[in-house]
Amino acid sequence: MNKGILSFHHVSFSYAPSAELIEDLNLAVDEGQFICLLGANGSGKSTILKLGSGIYTPSKGSITLWNKPLRDYRGKDKAKLLSYLPQVLDLGVPFRVRELVEMGRYPYADVPPVVGVADALRMVGLESKENSLVNTLSGGERRRAFIAMTLLQGAGVLLLDEPLANLDIKYQLELIRLLRNIKNVTVVMALHDINMAFEFDTVILVKKGRVLGVGTPREMVTEETLEEAFEVSLAIKRIGPQAFISYKAE
């Protein structure tokens, strides 16, 4: 069968027939991979993640999760294998942090969690805010609370849409390390900050709903590829394993 635990086969998607947002997309995500999606605004990163989570249904082609068509899964069964965290988190969530995090257990009826609520809160540094209302948290804290919920959900495939947005640099790095340290977890993350791409195994570069290329950060984050993806001239300076991206002087 097909390679990869989450695979896109010739997937096209559009809201309106005239404008295809995603065109003939082929992707295979292997177990345990740590992947980022990189591309300009409107390149289709979020749409790809929503397709992968089953929120959107492809207009053409198919998506499989563990070699079974995504649309054949029951909601609860899929939720045990795959979870999705949207980029925009609702501001009006009326729950307390602990209540929100506990909702991560909803797909499981009676199975005890692998990661407890207290662990999940500690991992994201919110243990002191357990009883705060989510809508009183700062933007970064709110995002971390939702990440704790996702961790408690315990799915093997995490599709995260710009989870680093509104996080301090400390929490950006901590989140990446945290996700890397969870065993057997596969992460596909839409990414805004190109510098962070070097923390990943694989970079998928997208433009206008198509994949420009898939490879290691060193292969994919070059002046040429970035210019093609972002339509702007960038300069890359490498120091050891690090790379620094800046505007090219005119």
Place this chain on the structure above:
Amino acid sequence: MKKKILLLLTVTLLAFGIALFTGPHFISPFRMSGMEEEILLQVRLPRVLAAALIGVALGSSGAVLQGILRNPLADPYILGLSSGASLTASAGLILGSATFAVPLLAFAGAVITGGIVGIMSMRRGGIWPERLLLAGIGLGFLFSALLMLMMSLSTDEGLRRAILWMFGDLSTVEWSTIPYGLVFIAGGIVIALLRSRALNSLLLGDDLAHSLGFSPQRERLVLFIAVCLMTSSSVSLGGMIGFIGLLMPHIMRFLVGSNNALLVPCSALAGGSILMISDLLGRSVIAPTEIPSGIITTLIGAPYFLYLLKKRDILNE
């Protein structure tokens, strides 16, 4: 969590007992004359049960509706069901239909309105909260206009009965309507309780609800049907009773939080209690004249709500 529900359940049973045995005339549960027994069983019991059912239905459907619409200002009556019920019930009363047919007419009007609102709010295979709200408001206005047109053309006697009905008049409650109300309201509550996790998930937004394993569109439809059944039954049992559907869930949110597994049953029990007590006061304070219970409910509930609003700083606890 269980403790809070048990406490409220005790309060509700207490309210039931007080509403049943006291009133303009106190009836001792231990020493009853034949006449008193007759009053208790044929007049008070159906009336108190109806008050309890209506309160339970409005309290819980308010909580559920505020969840599915993700709008804390939603009231079960905003769906236009009560306007539809008022239209059909008043048409019956004005045209001189028999009293026993009125609850049936009201229920039919409410359910049909619910169906129209549901269909109007459908888009791409699902119910959309904003459309639901707007369809309900639009249809409500239309039915109110038709109702007023009908009233302005009607005779005095029919008009008086129609207006009394709309005020929320529990004095005409008869045993015959109770079983139907009980079935639909209990059904609605059971659905709401079984889907309380889905309702919580909907509050996080559709995408996260999906990620947690729920189909947002399907859950909204099921919960909307539950709200329609409960609200329609309550309007059919006793007309329109304000305040409970909108503000009881808020009072309970102050007291027990927003988790719907707790909020829905607590709003239901508190709604039932306050309506039983309000109705008791309504028929007692200036007996034999009755004050419609909807007025009393609001007179008790609104100041308490405002007190909580002032006292509890909900944002910084």
